[in-house]
Amino acid sequence: MFESLTDRLSAAFRSMTGRGRLSESNIREGLELVRQALLEADASVEVARDFVNSVQEKFLGAEVSRALNPTQQVLKIVNDELVALMGPVDPSIPKREPITTIMLCGLQGSGKTTTCGKLGRRLLNSGRKPMFVAADLQRPAAIDQLETLGGQLGVKVFVDRVSKDPVDVCKRALKEAKDAGVDVVILDTAGRLHIDDELMEQLQDVERKVQPDQVYFVVDAMTGQDAVNSAKAFNDALELDGVILTKLDGDARGGAALSVKAITGVPIKFVGVGETLEALEEFHPDRMASRMLGMGDIMTLIETAQEKFDQEELARQQERLDKGVFTLDDFRKQMRQASRLGSMTKIMGFIPGMGRLASMLGELNVDPDQEMRKVGGLIDSMTPEERRKPDIIDSRRKQRIAAGAGVDVARVNELLKMHQRMAGMVKSFSGGSMGDRARMLSQMTREATMNPFGGLGPVKKGSTGKRLTPKEREAQRKKLEKARRDKKRKK
Numbered sequence: 043m044f045e046s047l048t049d050r051l052s053a054a055f056r057s058m059t060g061r062g063r064l065s066e067s068n069i070r071e072g073l074e075l076v077r078q079a080l081l082e083a084d085a086s087v088e089v090a091r092d093f094v095n096s097v098q099e100k101f102l103g104a105e106v107s108r109a110l111n112p113t114q115q116v117l118k119i120v121n122d123e124l125v126a127l128m129g130p131v132d133p134s135i136p137k138r139e140p141i142t143t144i145m146l147c148g149l150q151g152s153g154k155t156t157t158c159g160k161l162g163r164r165l166l167n168s169g170r171k172p173m174f175v176a177a178d179l180q181r182p183a184a185i186d187q188l189e190t191l192g193g194q195l196g197v198k199v200f201v202d203r204v205s206k207d208p209v210d211v212c213k214r215a216l217k218e219a220k221d222a223g224v225d226v227v228i229l230d231t232a233g234r235l236h237i238d239d240e241l242m243e244q245l246q247d248v249e250r251k252v253q254p255d256q257v258y259f260v261v262d263a264m265t266g267q268d269a270v271n272s273a274k275a276f277n278d279a280l281e282l283d284g285v286i287l288t289k290l291d292g293d294a295r296g297g298a299a300l301s302v303k304a305i306t307g308v309p310i311k312f313v314g315v316g317e318t319l320e321a322l323e324e325f326h327p328d329r330m331a332s333r334m335l336g337m338g339d340i341m342t343l344i345e346t347a348q349e350k351f352d353q354e355e356l357a358r359q360q361e362r363l364d365k366g367v368f369t370l371d372d373f374r375k376q377m378r379q380a381s382r383l384g385s386m387t388k389i390m391g392f393i394p395g396m397g398r399l400a401s402m403l404g405e406l407n408v409d410p411d412q413e414m415r416k417v418g419g420l421i422d423s424m425t426p427e428e429r430r431k432p433d434i435i436d437s438r439r440k441q442r443i444a445a446g447a448g449v450d451v452a453r454v455n456e457l458l459k460m461h462q463r464m465a466g467m468v469k470s471f472s473g474g475s476m477g478d479r480a481r482m483l484s485q486m487t488r489e490a491t492m493n494p495f496g497g498l499g500p501v502k503k504g505s506t507g508k509r510l511t512p513k514e515r516e517a518q519r520k521k522l523e524k525a526r527r528d529k530k531r532k533k
């Protein structure tokens with residue numbers, strides 16, 4: 043997500059680092075790079091200009107802590123200003139008695155019908171009883187699509203294949219919803235390829251006569267400034283309550299997320315991050331800002347984890363961690379839990395500083411998921427007793443375990459060393475404060491993701507992923523650069 047924006051912003055900050063003091067001209071140059079980064083991400087010209095001006099003003103006014111060095115101060119101000127630019131927002135779906143009516147609108151292909159399903163799933167999960175209304179009467183296929191989604195979720199779908207009057211369909215649907223004890227109704231309306239008067243009039247007619255409680259504009263983030271322009275047009279016609287930005291999992295550059303609130307005043311409520319029904323996230327400007335600045339998005343990861351992890355198993359593991367116990371079995375269980383979150387590459391994208399590592403690994407053709415599977419395979423080839431007491435594994439067993447998992451025996455040694463370090467950390471932090479625990483978690487994540495690849499570079503035979511010498515590091519840097527060049531050439 044927003045890789046190029048993140049890269050450009052980091053470059054802008056790098057241009058400002060390494061100076062004890064930032065002169066006014068240093069900061070002006072750095073901020074010019076920030077402005078270009080925003081424009082390149084397809085933010086609107088006014089937004090980029092105002093943004094940079096306000097960062098500069100705040101910096102000169104020194105409204106930030108003196109404890110930070112100048113670059114940290116700029117970074118903090120940029121972060122705060124990004125949050126202010128995209129917020130405040132309220133990602134909750136309000137509740138009206140007896141029924142909340144939500145109208146989804148937007149251009150064709152923006153993701154309305156898909157989002158309808160995603161919202162339905164979210165509402166179901168929060169204990170509400172949704173119903174979908176097929177109010178896109180232009181294409182019969184649109185009705186089928188909504189019915190399929192409803193079927194998957196077990197959500198009632200109101201369908202009338204004869205009527206050509208969306209107002210009439212919505213009104214009858216609402217009546218039926220009342221009888222069916224439904225408490226939230228989502229209207230999936232028709233879209234066009236471009237904004238036209240007929241579409242707007244039809245939607246205004248629905249809004250006036252059906253009086254939805256909330257009108258959400260669904261828009262494809264990949265269309266950048268066009269997204270913002272159409273949001274403006276829809277907001278003029280309909281008075282929107284929120285924007286749902288879809289396809290952020292694609293190569294959206296970030297401009298729509300950056301500008302839509304500033305230009306229309308309408309907050310983003312949710313973002314779509316994939317085609318599946320789970321792929322909808324609440325929009326949090328602070329998390330979005332840290333993603334854009336390449337600082338990861340731990341909160342989102344934690345929330346997904348809460349939803350997907352086996353909570354009982356997690357509590358059991360926590361208890362063991364508190365006691366300072368961490369066997370290879372525990373490690374294996376944690377890996378299984380983590381894999382429910384999705385691929386390692388995706389998980390790494392959420393962890394501060396790991397996003398770049400993930401893309402570097404990609405360039406080196408190292409697949410972290412495959413590496414994790416190898417580690418899992420190794421643990422699986424051990425006996426239960428060995429997993430509890432790895433000390434008993436002698437060199438003959440190491441050979442067998444390696445053979446069983448189809449890897450080199452050096453990998454067994456690496457794994458055992460890594461586990462020793464992790465167990466040591468668990469022991470030393472057991473019973474510690476929340477802060478200690480958070481530090482431990484981040485160290486362990488780093489350990490688990492870095493080490494299977496022997497610390498990024500090619501694993502030297504017998505190496506145990508210790509720190510690279512300057513010479514090795516230089517070799518690694520060259521290799522990365524070459525990989526990057528090769529990749530560019532291929533394009």
Ligand SMILES: Nc1nc2c(ncn2[C@@H]2O[C@H](COP(=O)(O)OP(=O)(O)O)[C@@H](O)[C@H]2O)c(=O)[nH]1
Nearest residue numbers: 150151152153154155156288289314315316317
């Ligand atoms: N990658 C991705 N695809 C999406 C997302 N939301 C919708 N889509 C896809 O966009 C296409 C159009 O979606 P649809 O819901 O039919 O759009 P509608 O015409 O506005 O109802 C479909 O292929 C969806 O799978 C998203 O957040 N990410």
Ligand SMILES: [Mg+2]
Nearest residue numbers: 154155178184
């Ligand atoms: Mg549709």
